Structure formats: C-alpha cells, structure tokens
Amino acid sequence: MPPFDVPEGDPFGPHNLPYGVFSPAGNTGRRVGVRLGNHVLDAGAAAAALGSPYASLLARPTLTRLLAAGRTAWSDVRRALTAWVTVPAHRETIEPLFHPLSQVTLHLPFEVADYVDFYASENHARNVGRIFRPHAEDSLTPNWKHLPIGYHGRAGTVVVSGTDVIRPSGQRKGPDDPAPVFGPSVRLDIEAEVGFVVGVPSAPGRPVALGDFEEHVFGLCLLNDWSARDIQSWEYVPLGPFLGKSFATSVSAWITPLDALEHARVAPPERTHPLLPYLDDSAPGIEPGGYDLRISVVLNGHVVSEPPFATMYWTAAQQLAHMTVNGASLRTGDLYGSGTVSGPAEHQRGSLLELTWNGREPLGLPGGERTFLEDGDVVTLSAWAPGPDGGRVGLGEVTGRIVAG
Numbered sequence: 295m296p297p298f299d300v301p302e303g304d305p306f307g308p309h310n311l312p313y314g315v316f317s318p319a320g321n322t323g324r325r326v327g328v329r330l331g332n333h334v335l336d337a338g339a340a341a342a343a344l345g346s347p348y349a350s351l352l353a354r355p356t357l358t359r360l361l362a363a364g365r366t367a368w369s370d371v372r373r374a375l376t377a378w379v380t381v382p383a384h385r386e387t388i389e390p391l392f393h394p395l396s397q398v399t400l401h402l403p404f405e406v407a408d409y410v411d412f413y414a415s416e417n418h419a420r421n422v423g424r425i426f427r428p429h430a431e432d433s434l435t436p437n438w439k440h441l442p443i444g445y446h447g448r449a450g451t452v453v454v455s456g457t458d459v460i461r462p463s464g465q466r467k468g469p470d471d472p473a474p475v476f477g478p479s480v481r482l483d484i485e486a487e488v489g490f491v492v493g494v495p496s497a498p499g500r501p502v503a504l505g506d507f508e509e510h511v512f513g514l515c516l517l518n519d520w521s522a523r524d525i526q527s528w529e530y531v532p533l534g535p536f537l538g539k540s541f542a543t544s545v546s547a548w549i550t551p552l553d554a555l556e557h558a559r560v561a562p563p564e565r566t567h568p569l570l571p572y573l574d575d576s577a578p579g580i581e582p583g584g585y586d587l588r589i590s591v592v593l594n595g596h597v598v599s600e601p602p603f604a605t606m607y608w609t610a611a612q613q614l615a616h617m618t619v620n621g622a623s624l625r626t627g628d629l630y631g632s633g634t635v636s637g638p639a640e641h642q643r644g645s646l647l648e649l650t651w652n653g654r655e656p657l658g659l660p661g662g663e664r665t666f667l668e669d670g671d672v673v674t675l676s677a678w679a680p681g682p683d684g685g686r687v688g689l690g691e692v693t694g695r696i697v698a699g
C-alpha cells in the first residue's frame with residue numbers, strides 16, 4: 295500500500311508522526327526519519343525537495359539540532375510535516391522519499407547527554423517495599439510522598455531497540471551466603487518505563503518551573519531499564535543502583551512528540567500529602583501532568599503485564615522541576631526515565647521482581663516457567679495512547695534479547 299494511503303485508525307497515522315534516525319537499505323548514511331504507518335519518510339530530503347526552511351533542522355544524522363530548536367520550531371516543523379504527508383499536491387514529490395520500515399536500519403535517534411531514572415509509581419514502590427522490607431511499618435520510605443526519588447544512570451550504555459543485551463556479571467551475596475561470589479547475574483529483570491527527552495537546555499542556577507515542562511521536553515519514548523537484581527541488592531546501600539543497571543538501558547527508536555499526545559493528558563492520582571510549592575501541581579494554571587499510556591510487556595511472544603502509565607504518582611513535569619531545583623542545568627539530549635510503571639492489579643506490574651514476587655511465584659508461560667530472564671529471552675514493550683477522534687497514538691516498541699555474557 296502506498297505510504298500516503300495509511301489505513302484509517304492506524305496508530306501511526308498522520309496524527310502521530312514520531313521521529314527517528316535511519317539508514318536506508320544498502321546505505322550507511324544516517325538521516326532523520328518520520329514514521330507514517332509502516333514507512334519512514336526521509337524528512338531532510340522532503341524538506342529539501344519542497345524548499346522548506348526546516349531543511350537545516352531535518353537534513354541531519356541525528357535529532358539533536360531539532361531537539362535544541364525549541365517549542366515554536368517543534369510545532370512549526372510538525373505542522374509542515376503533517377501537510378507534506380496529507381496534502382495531495384505534495385504527493386508526487388513526497389511519495390518517492392518514503393522507505394518501507396522493514397528495509398531500513400534504525401539507530402539511537404539522539405546523543406544521550408545525561409541519564410536519570412526515577413521511581414514514580416506508588417504501586418511499584420510499595421511492592422518493592424513489601425518484598426524487601428516486609429517488617430517495615432510503611433512500605434514507602436518516609437521521603438517518597440515528598441519528592442520524586444531518582445538516581446543518575448549511565449548515558450553511554452543507552453541502546454536503541456533491537457540491540458542485544460549481554461547478561462552482566464558482578465558480585466552478589468544472598469542473606470545466607472558467608473561471602474560474596476562473582477559471576478553472571480542469575481536474577482536479570484526488566485523495568486517497563488517511559489523515557490522523557492529534553493530538547494532545550496537550562497542555565498546553571500535556574501530551576502525549571504513546573505509550568506515550563508513543555509518548553510524543555512520534546513517528547514517521550516518507551517524505555518526498558520534492565521536490572522540485575524542480585525547485583526543491585528548487594529551493592530545499593532547506601533548510594534543507590536550502580537552496576538546492577540549500568541550495563542544497558544534500551545529505548546525505542548521512535549520519539550513521540552508531546553504535541554502528538556494532547557488527547558492523552560490526564561490528571562495524576564490525588565495527592566495524599568501537601569507538596570512544597572515547586573512541586574505543587576494543584577496550583578491554578580498548571581496543566582494536568584499525567585499521560586494516559588497503555589503499556590504491554592511481552593516476554594517471548596506472551597503478554598505478561600499491562601502497566602497503566604496514568605497511575606504514576608509523580609509526573610514528568612514534577613520530575614524535571616525536582617532534578618533542576620538545586621540549580622543543576624539541563625543539556626540537549628538529557629534523558630530521564632519515569633521509574634517502573636506498575637498499576638494496582640497483579641497483571642499490571644512492570645517488573646519480573648513484582649510479577650513473580652521476587653521469584654517465589656513463577657510465571658507460567660507456554661515455553662516453561664519464568665522467574666527472572668534466561669539467555670535467549672526476548673522482551674518487548676509496546677504502548678498506545680488515546681488520540682484524536684477516538685483513535686490511538688502508537689508508541690514505538692522497545693525490544694531486546696538476552697545473550698550470554
């Protein structure tokens with residue numbers, strides 16, 4: 295089917311238009327692409343062919359220049375792209391510039407500057423608390439309802455969807471082991487998350503207010519925060535996750551612009567504790583900060599979980615405000631993860647740690663039981679959001695296969 299004739303109701307129709315970076319078959323040159331249905335438009339070539347002023351942003355090997363251009367440019371470019379792929383007069387010029395998705399190589403679409411990961415799902419945090427601190431009075435730590443907890447991860451090991459994940463090795467020590475041992479992780483896990491991509495930088499000493507979220511953040515993607523639970527649980531006290539997570543973080547090849555998700559905006563869950571002013575999103579004039587994203591976690595072809603992003607207690611705007619409130623500046627290409635998305639129901643948990651209750655309740659799959667990941671396992675996260683006219687906005691999937699170290 296020709297690219298222009300994408301079927302009505304396709305979650306990657308002209309209402310979506312996520313951005314990525316691709317190489318066409320037989321050509322190693324990287325270029326900015328925009329997805330329409332099962333095709334990729336060479337956006338720079340389209341801009342050049344139509345004499346568009348946006349060629350300087352789109353005829354690039356990465357999204358970085360577009361990310362840095364800011365909200366007005368993002369909206370203008372999106373409006374132009376929408377016209378290019380829908381107005382019949384452009385069809386003859388634009389149609390030859392599409393490539394079938396199945397024939398291109400997709401790349402990490404931007405250079406990741408800093409990578410931060412949060413812990414924003416109350417259901418996830420409570421499950422983890424119940425598993426690891428069963429005798430604690432409260433399954434949440436005392437700070438949890440007052441600030442979005444996060445840690446700095448490793449930007450250099452963020453990889454694009456489809457990249458194999460090499461099983462990490464490290465130290466582990468169970469509670470009954472007399473001494474730590476070294477070897478391949480035996481408790482390799484996933485974390486189903488959403489990643490937010492910063493476009494516009496901020497100056498040192500100038501925190502980003504809640505209401506300025508959309509001036510800085512370009513879009514979002516699915517993110518899998520692979521986690522070696524055995525390495526993590528031995529190393530994390532008192533400075534947090536380190537080698538248990540830094541070996542790989544997978545992101546979708548497609549960045550969905552926030553502009554495509556206007557119909558998915560929802561209010562976050564009711565706040566049970568008063569918030570300090572810089573985090574208080576109940577103040578008048580603050581847009582609802584939640585996004586209604588319906589995630590699916592597929593392990594070896596079987597849906598094992600359906601985490602609802604709308605249940606996240608802390609919003610991406612609050613996370614951005616918090617991570618800059620000390621005066622830390624933002625750079626173009628900063629990436630921050632939402633934290634594992636877990637809903638209230640058992641089949642909505644976003645990690646195997648929770649789905650198997652720390653390995654005590656294995657998942658029954660047609661190919662055999664699973665507690666944690668085995669070599670050869672393939673995990674794919676996909677998602678959709680409500681779109682215009684009752685339709686759906688598809689998010690690009692993020693997939694990875696575990697290989698022996």
Ligand code: MN
Pocket residue numbers: 411412485487519631633634
């Ligand atoms: Mn995480």
